Amino acid sequence: MVPILVLLVVLLIYGLAYAFYGKRLLEQRVVRADPKRLTPAWEKFDGVDYVPANKYVLYGHHFASIAGAGPIVGPAVALAWGWLLPLVWVLFGNVFIGAVHDYTSIMASVRHGGVSIATISESVMGRRARYVFLTYVWFAFILVLAAFFSVCADTFTRVPTAATVAIVYMPLALLFGVMVYRLGIGVKLGTAISLVLLVLAIAYSFYAPTYLTYEAWVVVLALYSIVAAALPVWYLLQPRDYLNAYLLWTFVILAILAPLMIPVFRLTGPAIRSFVVTGAVVGAPAGTPPAGAPIGWFWPMVPLTIACGALSGFHSVVGSGTTSKQLSSELDALLVGYGGMLTEGAVSSLAVILPAAIAWDFAALAQNAGISADVMSGALARIDVNMTKTPNILGLVGAPARFYTAYGLTQAVAWSRVFGMEMFSDLLVGFSTFAAWALTAFMLTTLDTANRLSRYVWVELFDWLKPRTPRLHRVLTNRWFASTIAVLIGATLAYPSIVDPVDPTRTIRAYSILWPAFAGTNQLLAALALLTTTLWVYAILRVRGGSALLMLAPAAFLWTTVTLALIIWLIFIVPHLPLLYMVGTGSIVAASVALDVLLISLFVRGLRMARKA
Amino acid sequence: MMRRKALGTIITVITVIIMLYELFYVNITKGGIGVKGAVSIDAALLASAFILILIGPWLWLGEVPVAIKKFVEAKTGRRL
Numbered sequence: 001m002v003p004i005l006v007l008l009v010v011l012l013i014y015g016l017a018y019a020f021y022g023k024r025l026l027e028q029r030v031v032r033a034d035p036k037r038l039t040p041a042w043e044k045f046d047g048v049d050y051v052p053a054n055k056y057v058l059y060g061h062h063f064a065s066i067a068g069a070g071p072i073v074g075p076a077v078a079l080a081w082g083w084l085l086p087l088v089w090v091l092f093g094n095v096f097i098g099a100v101h102d103y104t105s106i107m108a109s110v111r112h113g114g115v116s117i118a119t120i121s122e123s124v125m126g127r128r129a130r131y132v133f134l135t136y137v138w139f140a141f142i143l144v145l146a147a148f149f150s151v152c153a154d155t156f157t158r159v160p161t162a163a164t165v166a167i168v169y170m171p172l173a174l175l176f177g178v179m180v181y182r183l184g185i186g187v188k189l190g191t192a193i194s195l196v197l198l199v200l201a202i203a204y205s206f207y208a209p210t211y212l213t214y215e216a217w218v219v220v221l222a223l224y225s226i227v228a229a230a231l232p233v234w235y236l237l238q239p240r241d242y243l244n245a246y247l248l249w250t251f252v253i254l255a256i257l258a259p260l261m262i263p264v265f266r267l268t269g270p271a272i273r274s275f276v277v278t279g280a281v282v283g284a285p286a287g288t289p290p291a292g293a294p295i296g297w298f299w300p301m302v303p304l305t306i307a308c309g310a311l312s313g314f315h316s317v318v319g320s321g322t323t324s325k326q327l328s329s330e331l332d333a334l335l336v337g338y339g340g341m342l343t344e345g346a347v348s349s350l351a352v353i354l355p356a357a358i359a360w361d362f363a364a365l366a367q368n369a370g371i372s373a374d375v376m377s378g379a380l381a382r383i384d385v386n387m388t389k390t391p392n393i394l395g396l397v398g399a400p401a402r403f404y405t406a407y408g409l410t411q412a413v414a415w416s417r418v419f420g421m422e423m424f425s426d427l428l429v430g431f432s433t434f435a436a437w438a439l440t441a442f443m444l445t446t447l448d449t450a451n452r453l454s455r456y457v458w459v460e461l462f463d464w465l466k467p468r469t470p471r472l473h474r475v476l477t478n479r480w481f482a483s484t485i486a487v488l489i490g491a492t493l494a495y496p497s498i499v500d501p502v503d504p505t506r507t508i509r510a511y512s513i514l515w516p517a518f519a520g521t522n523q524l525l526a527a528l529a530l531l532t533t534t535l536w537v538y539a540i541l542r543v544r545g546g547s548a549l550l551m552l553a554p555a556a557f558l559w560t561t562v563t564l565a566l567i568i569w570l571i572f573i574v575p576h577l578p579l580l581y582m583v584g585t586g587s588i589v590a591a592s593v594a595l596d597v598l599l600i601s602l603f604v605r606g607l608r609m610a611r612k613a
Numbered sequence: 614m615m616r617r618k619a620l621g622t623i624i625t626v627i628t629v630i631i632m633l634y635e636l637f638y639v640n641i642t643k644g645g646i647g648v649k650g651a652v653s654i655d656a657a658l659l660a661s662a663f664i665l666i667l668i669g670p671w672l673w674l675g676e677v678p679v680a681i682k683k684f685v686e687a688k689t690g691r692r693l
Binding site: 164166167170174182204207213224232 | 649651663678
């Protein structure tokens with residue numbers, strides 16, 4: 001197998017999926033998108049959350065928001081199965097599930113005045129489903145906030161130049177917004193000016209580290225999140241994510257270019273290593289007995305590992321949260337929702353899995369590229385990889401390290417053919433650093449959006465209060481108050497360190513006790529979101545026959561897969577964890593299974609009622 | 614409204630001055646902003662600027678640009 005073949009197959013699948021499954025089936029037959037119908041961005045315009053956006057700006061926002069660390073870290077961990085199995089799951093998950101729930105969540109929300117997918121569930125599954133769903137989503141957001149505060153603060157502490165990049169980015173994003181919205185400068189010219197300034201600022205930041213402690217960064221990021229979530233979308237969120245999308249696009253385009261420059265290299269990684277790997281790959285905390293046990297069956301456990309790279313419940317909340325409130329025309333939703341998810345899939349398949357398949361075995365890669373083992377070893381040493389101790393990608397500690405190394409090596413091999421082999425070592429350092437920055441950019445934009453979404457969910461949770469005590473409702477749903485609640489809890493989980501229950505000589509961040517449950521929570525949300533939009537299509541849009549089945553079958557498959565995975569977690573992992581993990585992670589997994597059963601029964605009831613109607 | 618704008622202008626100007634001072638003067642003279650493993654005044658000032666740069670221009674320029682308002686009014690026919 002050669003890189004160009006994998007690249008062409010992936011691009012062909014995405015192209016066909018977009019044109020046929022997305023456009024012909026979902027947009028034209030299922031949802032029947034109508035450009036004449038006014039979207040909530042127009043009908044409920046408030047200048048803060050409901051603001052129509054240019055479709056490319058919105059595509060940038062949606063893509064940058066849904067792509068957190070998951071599409072990179074997940075597939076890098078999943079390499080334990082080999083490179084082919086994760087690639088198959090990413091492609092299948094993208095086309096038939098992830099892109100479908102993203103697109104249909106946006107459209108369902110647009111047709112229901114911009115409310116979240118959880119609130120839409122009321123129209124097809126009843127009021128109880130709505131509040132259970134909303135509560136679950138809100139708590140999931142707290143976990144996301146805690147994890148992203150911690151990971152970003154940790155990255156800023158370890159890579160102080162990344163902190164400076166984040167700081168200088170802010171005034172430039174605001175400048176872009178002011179140029180386009182206030183000074184009437186066109187999007188193209190505004191983009192060109194901002195990008196030039198951005199490149200200069202990033203280059204300067206490389207020589208301007210900002211040093212703060214981990215705890216101080218958590219506080220700064222928490223304050224930033226409160227402010228960012230309460231400000232109008234046109235002011236910060238749209239321009240920032242739009243500009244960020246260029247950085248992320250550059251990252252993806254480079255990943256596509258590299259295989260074209262080394263088209264007939266032999267892939268050095270195994271297509272399939274094993275169908276069963278250790279529990280650590282499917283989320284069992286490191287050092288616990290299940291982490292080393294052979295319980296990581298590819299099916300049904302793979303969604304817990306690959307997560308956002310293939311599909312994610314978080315996406316459907318973004319789609320029915322910030323995105324649907326800014327959609328200018330129903331026809332824009334396909335590019336933004338379906339296209340956004342395929343782009344995220346391209347990050348996983350082409351920027352993580354394919355580079356790993358190319359650069360898996362360092363000695364074999366050196367031989368392929370005509371580089372001596374000494375040169376390869378010396379270059380790897382510059383990014384702290386010891387080729388003798390760690391001869392392949394899988395031996396590297398931590399998924400991010402696998403990603404930086406594979407991406408950096410593939411780019412360095414490709415571009416050294418243009419700039420000369422003597423540049424190989426410098427190119428490896430440069431591209432590995434670029435990959436680290438891209439990962440930080442993905443995480444920061446997701447952090448921005450996550451708190452705004454938790455605010456929306458919070459507001460929808462208290463709508464029942466409005467007719468009873470309007471004054472209390474006004475206080476609780478005030479955008480500054482609602483932005484602060486989730487951040488306070490998230491930051492409280494991210495700030496302190498506690499003694500590691502597995503190894504008392506170490507400390508871990510407090511949120512780590514709950515975090516292993518997030519993969520299951522997020523994938524369960526995805527299954528519930530797809531079931532909800534499928535039922536919406538069936539009951540409200542009255543789509544029947546093959547078109548309905550093409551949504552129902554993947555929804556049923558995903559629900560079965562995720563439910564089995566959660567049950568396996570509950571049986572094989574939770575009972576063998578230290579007490580603190582058992583209480584923290586275990587209780588969330590147990591609650592997820594209970595919720596799963598409750599909502600599927602409401603789904604079946606809703607489906608029966610829709611069939612009778 | 615005028616007070617809000619004045620406050621926004623002051624915050625924006627001060628924040629921009631802090632950013633320029635820290636990024637260009639402090640960084641060039643000290644080789645970085647702040648001290649590794651500690652919270653220094655320079656790093657705290659720049660971190661504050663990171664937040665204040667969001668608030669200042671927002672207070673100064675107001676919430677909804679006239680261009681957007683007019684665009685929405687033209688499309689929907691309703692007066693905002």
